[in-house]
Amino acid sequence: MGASSFVLRGLGNPRTLASACHGAGRRAARGALSGGSDADLDAFLQQFRVVTPLDPRDPSVARRADVLAAWRRDLKQEAPWAYEDVGPVVASLERAGVARIVAELRPVLTGKA
Numbered sequence: 001m002g003a004s005s006f007v008l009r010g011l012g013n014p015r016t017l018a019s020a021c022h023g024a025g026r027r028a029a030r031g032a033l034s035g036g037s038d039a040d041l042d043a044f045l046q047q048f049r050v051v052t053p054l055d056p057r058d059p060s061v062a063r064r065a066d067v068l069a070a071w072r073r074d075l076k077q078e079a080p081w082a083y084e085d086v087g088p089v090v091a092s093l094e095r096a097g098v099a100r101i102v103a104e105l106r107p108v109l110t111g112k113a
Contacts, residue, residue, distance in 0.1 A: 002048050002080040004106050008099040020099045024084035030077040041076055050075065052109045085090045 012018045027033075054061060054071050061067055077081070093099045 002044060002107055003083060003086065004104050004112060006086065006104055007102040008090065008093065009102050010099050011050070011097055013096075013098050016098050020093050021089060022064075024086040024089045026083055027081065030082075033077050033079075033082050036076045036081070038072070040081060041072060041079065044079055045075075048107065048110050051109060 006032075008020060010018060010020060052071065054067070056062060056068055056071060090099075090101060094101060
């Protein structure tokens with residue numbers, strides 16, 4: 001959520017079985033990030049509109065501290081800081097002749113189911 005994505009064109013490199021990785025991987029296990037910084041999450045939520053099945057602005061949800069805490073915990077586990085930066089990974093694919101960058105996509109809306 002919130003990090004750029006890339007569209008790549010594969011070059012059919014037989015050394016990689018004509019395939020490429022699809023991301024950079026997580027910085028830490030999901031559970032390890034659930035207690036992360038509330039300030040970081042609040043700053044992220046100010047910058048991005050996150051769409052989930054649960055609307056924290058709904059009055060029936062807003063008065064449920066337990067539900068909001070679980071919602072925030074789940075968001076922290078998928079926030080941009082939960083993942084390694086994909087930029088260096090994509091650059092290495094280009095340098096190795098595995099793929100070429102077609103476009104970098106920056107999110108304007110994030111959905112979390």
